[in-house]
Amino acid sequence: MDSIPVLVYVLIAVVVLGLLGLVLLRGPKAPRGGYPSTRDADDLEGGPAEAPGDLEPGTAPARPADARPALDRPESASSRMARLRGRLARSNNVLGKGLLALLSRDRIDADVWDEIEETLLLADLGTDASMELVESLRRRVTVEGTSDPAHVKAMLREELVKLVDPTLDRSLAVSRKGPVPAVVLVVGVNGVGKTTTVGKLARVLVAEDKDVLLGAADTFRAAAADQLSTWGARVGVPTVRSDVEGADPASVAYDSVVAGIEQEVDVVMIDTAGRLQNKAGLMDQLGKIKRVVEKAAVIDEVLLVIDATTGQNGMTQARVFSEAVDVTGIVLTKLDGTAKGGIVVAIQKSLGVPVKLIGLGEGPDDLAPFEAEGFVDALLD
Numbered sequence: 001m002d003s004i005p006v007l008v009y010v011l012i013a014v015v016v017l018g019l020l021g022l023v024l025l026r027g028p029k030a031p032r033g034g035y036p037s038t039r040d041a042d043d044l045e046g047g048p049a050e051a052p053g054d055l056e057p058g059t060a061p062a063r064p065a066d067a068r069p070a071l072d073r074p075e076s077a078s079s080r081m082a083r084l085r086g087r088l089a090r091s092n093n094v095l096g097k098g099l100l101a102l103l104s105r106d107r108i109d110a111d112v113w114d115e116i117e118e119t120l121l122l123a124d125l126g127t128d129a130s131m132e133l134v135e136s137l138r139r140r141v142t143v144e145g146t147s148d149p150a151h152v153k154a155m156l157r158e159e160l161v162k163l164v165d166p167t168l169d170r171s172l173a174v175s176r177k178g179p180v181p182a183v184v185l186v187v188g189v190n191g192v193g194k195t196t197t198v199g200k201l202a203r204v205l206v207a208e209d210k211d212v213l214l215g216a217a218d219t220f221r222a223a224a225a226d227q228l229s230t231w232g233a234r235v236g237v238p239t240v241r242s243d244v245e246g247a248d249p250a251s252v253a254y255d256s257v258v259a260g261i262e263q264e265v266d267v268v269m270i271d272t273a274g275r276l277q278n279k280a281g282l283m284d285q286l287g288k289i290k291r292v293v294e295k296a297a298v299i300d301e302v303l304l305v306i307d308a309t310t311g312q313n314g315m316t317q318a319r320v321f322s323e324a325v326d327v328t329g330i331v332l333t334k335l336d337g338t339a340k341g342g343i344v345v346a347i348q349k350s351l352g353v354p355v356k357l358i359g360l361g362e363g364p365d366d367l368a369p370f371e372a373e374g375f376v377d378a379l380l381d
């Protein structure tokens with residue numbers, strides 16, 4: 001009779017030992033979805049045969065070591081600033097040159113001031129800022145009574161810098177908070193350059209030695225996820241994406257943040273789709289992404305991407321987005337293709353949010369941190 005409970009104990013012990021053995025033999029738990037645990041070029045050299053790239057649950061990519069593409073070495077922020085300043089000057093210094101020519105006339109009468117205001121409006125500076133600038137310049141020209149070109153240029157520079165506002169905090173919130181990565185959400189209407197910006201910004205962060213993970217929550221356009229993972233793969237940054245076209249962007253965004261936490265990356269950057277017909281739809285979608293993501297981590301930065309060539313349209317979009325979600329920074333793209341750099345001032349004034357980055361071309365490193373004085377100097381070059 002007594003032998004029955006003993007048999008039960010022996011059976012339980014065998015099952016427990018068996019399970020323990022299984023766990024030990026499998027080694028450490030694989031990251032959720034088979035995400036690779038390496039990113040850096042250095043890691044890859046001697047590391048496991050996994051290459052970063054598209055990450056779908058259960059599909060750890062296995063590629064022979066010699067077939068791994070060489071990683072790009074992205075340009076540092078300081079070097080890109082110096083290179084891109086020339087490009088900014090080429091497209092936008094007509095504004096500065098025009099103003100300097102007008103201000104250097106022997107006699108600056110009411111007609112000249114009207115012309116100055118018109119020049120500012122044509123550069124998309126906006127009505128309020130244009131009037132403000134004309135007012136302060138007029139006052140200074142009267143008081144200081146000078147037509148010396150160097151003095152006029154210095155005055156104009158000071159007034160423009162004041163308008164662009166060097167006191168705004170333009171830093172990006174891209175530092176880990178304990179065990180949780182910084183989360184950056186990138187929003188904007190379609191075609192403004194969101195995906196490109198996420199790709200370029202990943203390179204800026206990699207150049208700063210940060211571990212980055214991308215989330216392809218633009219599920220509207222299948223090619224967007226391909227485009228994003230191509231950007232990421234070039235610098236060894238993994239991308240979380242869904243295979244299903246039109247999948248729920250909020251769930252891809254959530255998976256990305258969870259993967260970022262598990263892989264202990266510094267920054268998770270989420271690309272979103274901007275194709276929504278109305279404000280209610282936009283609010284619903286962005287609101288849902290925010291709610292769902294914030295179950296895993298706080299969103300530190302919401303970057304609104306605006307195409308600088310779209311003028312008033314861009315301003316209207318900016319307002320709609322800022323009502324749908326708390327925008328923390330503006331990325332102004334395509335400043336290389338327009339002489340309307342004044343939109344920097346107009347957008348900041350209208351939204352009360354700083355321009356943090358500017359896009360100055362289609363090249364991978366053609367994105368630079370925005371800096372008020374450098375921007376004005378490029379206008380006046």
Ligand SMILES: Nc1nc2c(ncn2[C@@H]2O[C@H](COP(=O)(O)OP(=O)(O)OP(=O)(O)O)[C@@H](O)[C@H]2O)c(=O)[nH]1
Nearest residue numbers: 190191192193194195196224333334359360361362
């Ligand atoms: N000249 C120039 N072109 C840019 C810049 N930024 C992006 N582009 C181009 O703009 C086009 C659209 O960029 P995408 O990144 O696909 O735009 P998107 O907002 O993600 O578009 P959807 O995915 O359709 O919503 C591409 O051809 C980019 O190369 C820039 O700063 N300058």
